[in-house]
Amino acid sequence: MSTDYVSQWKDIMETSLTRQSFLEILDGKIPYILESQFLHRDVAKKLEDVLAPQLIPYLHATGPTLLKVGVAQFEFQALSEADVQNRPDNAKERYFIEVQKNKHLHDHITTISGQNVWQTVVDKLRSLFPEWDVVVADEGPGKEYFSGIFRSINDSTPIHCDWSPYDSRTEDWVINQVTKQAVFNLYLAPFAGGRTEIHDVQWTPDALKFRDTESYGYSSAIVEGRETATIEPKVGDLCLFNTRNMHQVFPVEKEEDPNMEGLINGKRARLTLSSFIGLLPQREGEKPRLILWS
Ligand SMILES: O=C(O)CCC(=O)C(=O)O
Ligand SMILES: [Fe+2]
Structure with a gap:
């Protein structure tokens, strides 16, 4: 570790969700928040039973397969240098059409699971910041964004940031x-392996020196000598972290049976309910605004 490196994190410990x-x-001062057993395992099981069979591959991705129910704005991003060169001019229109197709997803799933779990997480955030607007982007x-994708990352991600x-x-x-x-990730299944690592390096233009031009990943050299925090998610856990930090998901392991x-492919789906959360610059006379999208 170079002697001039000073961690941005004050410490690495499990912290619950508070204001x-x-x-x-x-602010990037702590690596992650973990609210263990945020969701009852019986509700998680109902969601797993209905959603795992419906998982389909992302419409567009580079690197290991990503599965989903719902919409990720990521699917409409330029993920590689080739994507940047061949960018269609209707990417945004296509995104908003896909969102329309999925706008009743949570209402529909709630009729089966009995609890709108996306709403539960958003209500929790709203309760922490009653004087802020916490709204879907x-x-x-x-032209509303989609928030609350059900996602399964079974085969890992490269080191990346969002x-x-x-x-x-x-x-x-x-x-x-x-x-x-x-981001918040609410873990909905008891899978084996599949840990998440968060590295104490945030995106700056310098990070582009480490960018893999063929994917959304960055080379491991970017996190060398930096602190790393590890999340080993359990079913029902709610985790939040700053996605400007480099992070990665490790492969789920095969079940013994x-x-x-x-x-x-022998693995239990690493099913999560996930959404990004962003802070917009405050406009004169308006409330601070947190926007949600997946
Ligand atoms: O599923 C996870 O633990 C983290 C996945 C990820 O890359 C993200 O939420 O940005
Ligand atoms: Fe990510």
């Missing part, structure tokens, strides 16, 4: 205006 800890996540009528001002630079998206970006119902 204070959420502000510290936005939008760009006007008919920083919309850079990742979505190809067009003018409202999410490019965020000054801070975090290969005949277990619902396995994908």
Whole structure:
């Protein structure tokens, strides 16, 4: 570790979700928040039973397969240098059409699970910041973003970050205006392995020296000598972290019983409910605004 490196984190320890800890996540002062057993395992099981069979691959991705129910704005991003060169001019229109197709997803799932779990998480955030607007991102009528994707990352991600001002630079998206970006992941299944590592390195233009031009990943050299925090998610856990930090998901391991119902390539789906959370610059006379999108 080079002697001039000073961690941005005050310490690496499990922190519960409070107003204070959420502000510290936005400011990059702590690595992650963990609310264990935020969701009852019986509700998680109902969601797993209905959603795992419906998982489909992302419409567009580079690197290991990503599965989903719902919409990720990521699917409409330029993920590689080739994507940047061949960018269609209707990417945003296609995104908003896909959102329309999925706008009743949570209502529909709630009729089966009995609890709108996306709403439960958002209500919790709203209760912490009653004087803020906590809303789904939008760009006007008919142009609401989708928040609350059900996602399964079974085969790992490269080291990456999610920083919309850079990742979505190809067009003018409202999410490019965020000054801070975090994510919540609510883990909905008891899978084996599949830990998440968060590294004490945030995206700056310098990070581009380490960018893999063929994917959304960065080379491991970017995190060398930096502190790393590890999350080993359990079913029902709610985790939040600052996605401007480099992070990665490790592969889920195969189940010991290969005949277990619902396995994908021998693995239990690493099912999460996930959404980004961004802070917009405060406008004169308006409340601070947290926007949500997946
Ligand atoms: O599923 C996780 O633990 C983290 C996945 C991820 O890369 C993200 O939420 O940005
Ligand atoms: Fe990520």
